[in-house]
């Protein structure tokens with residue numbers, strides 16, 4: 001199944017539906033960011049600590065990776081950074097262009113798959129912002145390798161992703177607030193559930209096809225790519241699991 005194009009269409013629809021992760025920031029938020037008052041998310045709720053960013057973003061080359069939707073990109077641009085937003089869904093990129101036009105910001109958008117950043121030269125960015133999105137691809141290792149390649153030495157990669165524990169549970173029961181252990185990890189919507197379940201519980205619900213990577217691929221994958229993990233926090237995940245533990249993780253990684 002062509003998950004890449006299915007997910008692209010799912011995100012087109014999410015933009016139409018004004019889904020939370022497709023809602024562009026307001027002009028007021030952009031104005032505040034211009035004055036130095038801003039915060040961004042990598043996970044559902046907790047803002048990224050300010051000491052995870054370089055002291056100044058003025059003139060810094062920032063790649064917002066799989067990060068369309070008019071959120072992180074415009075705020076980074078308003079701080080004075082030179083921003084490129086990269087995403088597979090054109091409608092999501094359209095949200096960034098809409099804010100740029102509305103508020104007079106300079107933002108470059110590039111359509112592409114997060115597993116392949118060949119369009120960018122080696123060592124071309126100072127900072128990569130990678131909010132929750134690698135659950136939409138079958139392998140996260142290529143994302144880390146590519147991020148490492150396009151970052152300058154000393155560059156920083158800020159990422160948000162699911163704690164794989166979220167994928168242990170039966171989806172239907174989880175939607176009803178019950179946690180019933182069912183799946184082995186790593187999880188894939190393509191192989192861990194039946195085609196009927198995929199249609200009914202994922203696609204008919206307007207959700208994209210997802211993959212639950214192992215913690216080893218998420219953490220050691222970054223280290224193996226050459227990064228040093230220099231920051232870590234947990235946040236809610238937005239599922240029934242939140243009653244028991246945080247379902248999402250954010251990391252700060254540095255290219256030495």
Ligand SMILES: C[S@@+](CC[C@H](N)C(=O)[O-])C[C@H]1O[C@@H](n2cnc3c(N)ncnc32)[C@H](O)[C@@H]1O
Nearest residue numbers: 011021066067069088089092113114131133136
């Ligand atoms: C949850 S949103 C993340 C961006 C949003 N600004 C946020 O803060 O949550 C997930 C994003 O991943 C993008 N995406 C899904 N599959 C992708 C892929 N293979 N390559 C690049 N982007 C992809 C979607 O189009 C969507 O914009």
